[in-house]
Amino acid sequence: MAALSEDLENAGLRRPAFAALLALGAVLASPLSAAAAPYEFAPAPQNDLNRLYRVDRATGEVGACQFQLKEGGVGVTICFPAGEGAGPQPPSDYLLVPSRHEREGGIFRVNLRTGEMSVCYVFDDKVVCTPQAR
Template structure:
């Protein structure tokens, strides 16, 4: 009887270990674990603007700090406007140029090699059409 109990206990340990391994692998493969956004500063050295891109959809937004008269500053954010909205699903990144007076940023599609320039215009982020 003790051999049967030992065999059952060993089988239960193997099942528990396999379950833990499967759960760990599922967590590693989960898209929720991946960072959905990438952030990069505008290259302009006197502009405190940070751009954000959704890495899967290519949608671009931006935020910056603005002083308020007589008080604490505020964060101003600019939503996606013309050309900055969702693009075909892919892998998108932001790439600042090295031009110290450039307020815009490149949105690059690393799968296709296409690029566009995104910048703030009339309180929205706009992007040029993607090109290669």
């Protein structure tokens, strides 16, 4: 490290700049930078429903979108914002888990840290979720 420090100083980088460079390298190499994407997506288990759910992995907020045909046009993407129970939850690590029930339009929101689960589904143009339970 001393040799590297001398080489960097000879190249015009002083110790504070070198320290900042090392700190930046540590941040970029940290597990946080390699962490999973902030969202996870999963389809509704219902096999004739083209709905895709989205969960914010850190906050647990759930939304959903689906395709709808538009007469004489390409079609539109209809999205359903978070409604009752689907908004941000206590910070944790959340995932979506579809059931294997082929006629189920909802999906499970799972808190990996606490083991709590809730079921989320579209109701009145919003995504709603049942209270979390274990």
